[in-house]
Amino acid sequence: MDAYHVTVLSNIGMISLIALSAYLLLVCGEISFGQQAYFGIGAYISGIATAMWGWPLWSGMLAGGLIGASAAAFVGALTLRINGFYFSIATLAFAEMMRLLLYVFRYQVEIGGELVGPDGENGFHGIRWIFENDISTVEFMWIIYGVLASVVAGMMFMERSRLGRIFRMIGQDDMLARMQGVNVLLYKVLAALIAGFIAGVGGSLYAHSFTYIEPQFFNVMLGVHGLAYGLIGGLGVAFGPLVGVAIDIGFLEAIRWIQGYRMIAFGGLVAVMLIFWPRGIFDEKRWYSIRRCLRRMCGAETS
Amino acid sequence: MLELKGVTKRFGGVQAVNGLDISVAENEIFGLIGPNGSGKSTTVNLICGIYPVTAGEIVFNGKNLAGLPPHKRLRAGIARTFQNIRLFPNLTVWQNLLVARNSMEDVHSQSFLARWLGETRHTRGEIESILEFSDLADKADDLASNLAFGEQRRLELARAAAAKPRLLLLDEPAAGMNREEVQDLIHRVRGLRDSGITILLVEHVMQLVMNVTDRICVINFGQKIAQGTPDEIQNHSAVQEAYFGTTAGDPD
Numbered sequence: 001m002d003a004y005h006v007t008v009l010s011n012i013g014m015i016s017l018i019a020l021s022a023y024l025l026l027v028c029g030e031i032s033f034g035q036q037a038y039f040g041i042g043a044y045i046s047g048i049a050t051a052m053w054g055w056p057l058w059s060g061m062l063a064g065g066l067i068g069a070s071a072a073a074f075v076g077a078l079t080l081r082i083n084g085f086y087f088s089i090a091t092l093a094f095a096e097m098m099r100l101l102l103y104v105f106r107y108q109v110e111i112g113g114e115l116v117g118p119d120g121e122n123g124f125h126g127i128r129w130i131f132e133n134d135i136s137t138v139e140f141m142w143i144i145y146g147v148l149a150s151v152v153a154g155m156m157f158m159e160r161s162r163l164g165r166i167f168r169m170i171g172q173d174d175m176l177a178r179m180q181g182v183n184v185l186l187y188k189v190l191a192a193l194i195a196g197f198i199a200g201v202g203g204s205l206y207a208h209s210f211t212y213i214e215p216q217f218f219n220v221m222l223g224v225h226g227l228a229y230g231l232i233g234g235l236g237v238a239f240g241p242l243v244g245v246a247i248d249i250g251f252l253e254a255i256r257w258i259q260g261y262r263m264i265a266f267g268g269l270v271a272v273m274l275i276f277w278p279r280g281i282f283d284e285k286r287w288y289s290i291r292r293c294l295r296r297m298c299g300a301e302t303s
Numbered sequence: 304m305l306e307l308k309g310v311t312k313r314f315g316g317v318q319a320v321n322g323l324d325i326s327v328a329e330n331e332i333f334g335l336i337g338p339n340g341s342g343k344s345t346t347v348n349l350i351c352g353i354y355p356v357t358a359g360e361i362v363f364n365g366k367n368l369a370g371l372p373p374h375k376r377l378r379a380g381i382a383r384t385f386q387n388i389r390l391f392p393n394l395t396v397w398q399n400l401l402v403a404r405n406s407m408e409d410v411h412s413q414s415f416l417a418r419w420l421g422e423t424r425h426t427r428g429e430i431e432s433i434l435e436f437s438d439l440a441d442k443a444d445d446l447a448s449n450l451a452f453g454e455q456r457r458l459e460l461a462r463a464a465a466a467k468p469r470l471l472l473l474d475e476p477a478a479g480m481n482r483e484e485v486q487d488l489i490h491r492v493r494g495l496r497d498s499g500i501t502i503l504l505v506e507h508v509m510q511l512v513m514n515v516t517d518r519i520c521v522i523n524f525g526q527k528i529a530q531g532t533p534d535e536i537q538n539h540s541a542v543q544e545a546y547f548g549t550t551a552g553d554p555d
Contacts, residue, residue, distance in 0.1 A: 165394070165402050172391045179351060180403050180466060181377035236393075284393035288446055 013144035017202025019229035019241035021195040028191045029171035034091030037098040038068035038196040040218030042203030047127040061204040068200020076192030102215035123214030155238035234282030304329045309359035319345040321525035332502045334516035342525035343505040380469035392448035400430045403465035437461040477508040
């Protein structure tokens with residue numbers, strides 16, 4: 001595997017986390033254009049924790065995830081009372097506000113004779129955890145995939161749980177969910193919190209993989225891609241968004257002649273998908289049929 | 304058990320419900336009928352908390368429901384069905400009933416895992432018996448959206464019953480049904496009552512209303528115009544004028 005492929009694969013892994021984060025809210029019927037904010041918060045917080053405070057990666061990642069989760073829950077509690085477009089616009093506004101705040105956020109300390117830390121529009125240099133600990137890019141790629149695998153496994157477990165079913169209930173008919181005794185606002189805020197955590201963890205990995213971050217990385221296009229991956233890959237099962245990421249980055253990036261036109265191909269793909277398969281390749285119905293087939297083939301009897 | 308005292312609902316200038324007094328007794332099947340636009344569905348929506356009342360109060364089991372959000376009203380024991388069928392289309396029949404059960408506090412949970420998955424042996428047993436009662440046992444693994452119309456109607460009733468309500472609000476459950484299906488529904492509604500559920504039935508289909516209810520309240524323009532047993536109502540002049548006159552010869 002050469003450096004190029006390692007980079008592409010690492011990107012797929014990290015972007016998958018923001019896609020999963022947007023996916024969870026899509027399952028609850030909410031479109032968030034703001035998940036990049038929690039990705040950015042995770043990146044900055046974990047970068048500060050490892051590069052400036054000397055924390056190990058794991059605690060930095062946890063801190064990034066937790067702060068991302070708290071911010072998402074806070075924003076969710078304020079904005080999830082409003083529905084549909086209004087929520088989407090509010091998330092976008094918050095994310096842009098966060099990004100602009102990062103442009104003026106300066107917090108630096110001197111380490112080994114040079115200033116380290118976020119420096120407004122000049123970005124945040126020197127997140128050197130992987131060099132200091134002698135981790136190669138290939139090894140870091142495996143860390144990324146380890147984290148991604150645990151998140152996907154956790155989400156699949158959640159989907160089979162009471163919590164996951166309540167999320168789907170709300171996404172399919174929130175009025176009916178309310179009539180069936182679900183505190184819809186509470187569960188939506190919970191979904192936003194989990195989504196914020198996942199995005200924050202993704203951002204932490206991103207900061208350490210690139211060793212340099214700047215506010216512009218966390219612009220609205222990142223969030224829009226996150227959303228689109230769920231809508232392409234499918235909203236029926238947690239690996240749907242991963243399929244979306246693989247199609248965009250893996251496939252479109254891989255075909256060399258298409259590279260210059262990648263955004264055009266991607267935009268076209270999203271438009272075509274929204275017309276023909278509005279809930280993605282692995283949507284609820286198709287995933288249901290697939291599971292049914294698999295079960296019949298395996299002869300298992302579980303429901 | 305359920306009391307509406309001078310309940311009024313205004314939407315802007317429209318007086319949808321006007322000073323309505325209704326009293327439903329424990330384990331009764333109470334019919335609420337009236338011509339189109341007379342305020343029946345609004346009344347149901349007020350009882351389950353979709354809209355707040357403009358004036359008056361709704362008392363359930365001695366407790367004033369004012370300010371109680373819909374999900375808490377379900378936990379207090381009020382469930383409903385919808386005039387236009389509402390199910391979770393992309394969940395299976397089993398899951399539809401499971402989520403209906405799960406939204407209640409389940410005190411019978413055995414282990415953490417069972418509680419997390421929401422499928423305790425106790426809930427499984429309950430859902431199986433609801434499926435049996437609804438003649439949907441062989442459809443348990445089908446998606447709700449793949450069911451036939453009559454099956455969806457039965458599932459909707461089952462879904463409401465799965466929440467183990469004390470009061471069940473049925474909003475036109477016979478809409479679009481043929482004679483045999485209505486007959487079948489009559490048995491189901493009686494069966495639910497026999498299991499201890501009080502029922503408030505809003506309906507157009509006279510075959511159902513006249514056969515199944517204990518008492519009927521007739522409303523028009525949001526006001527009560529008559530109340531009594533099915534026999535009394537059928538012979539009531541104001542009712543015939545307001546209601547039967549407009550739908551004569553069209554039992555469905």
